[in-house]
Amino acid sequence: MTKKIFKGRAVVKGNATAEALVSKGGFNTLASYQHALMFGDKEGKCSDQNNPDLYKKPMAGKALCMPQTIGSTTGGLVLYCAASMSRQPACLLFSKEIDSLAAAGAILADVWTESPMPTVDNLGEEFLSYVQTGDRITVCEDGTVIVER
DSSP, rough: EEEEEEEEEEEEOEEEEEEEEEEEOEEEEEHHHHHHHHOOTTOOBBBBBTTTTTTTTOOTEEEEEEEEEEEEETTTHHHHHHHTTTTTOEEEEEEOOOOOOHHHHHHHHHHHSSOOOOOOOOOOOOHHOOOOOTTTEEOTTTTTTEEOO
């Protein structure tokens, strides 16, 4: 087993260990969670048909790795709602700087729900180039992210 360590900024502190689910393109929060929130899909399968990396894959409980979020101004509320319904990823990992809407959703989920979702940004392009769907991800409170395969 090989291990690689990355250091980012802990936006929402916490510890998590989960299987990686990687999107090389931007993550449209509303499009991705629409079916999970509207139709009761407990696995949180991605409903964004414009994201071939994630489409129809379960997101709940995964280490969601992406460059950034894109799309609707409802993005933060969608993340909060996913957490309040226990359909959130185990953690959110961004290669770039998190946008204010996604940060707000992650922070609200941390404060107002019992569903932790540690969030780390600024992990760098090397992180997104290296991590693959299925890798084992460990997130530490200080923003350290360990990728094992």
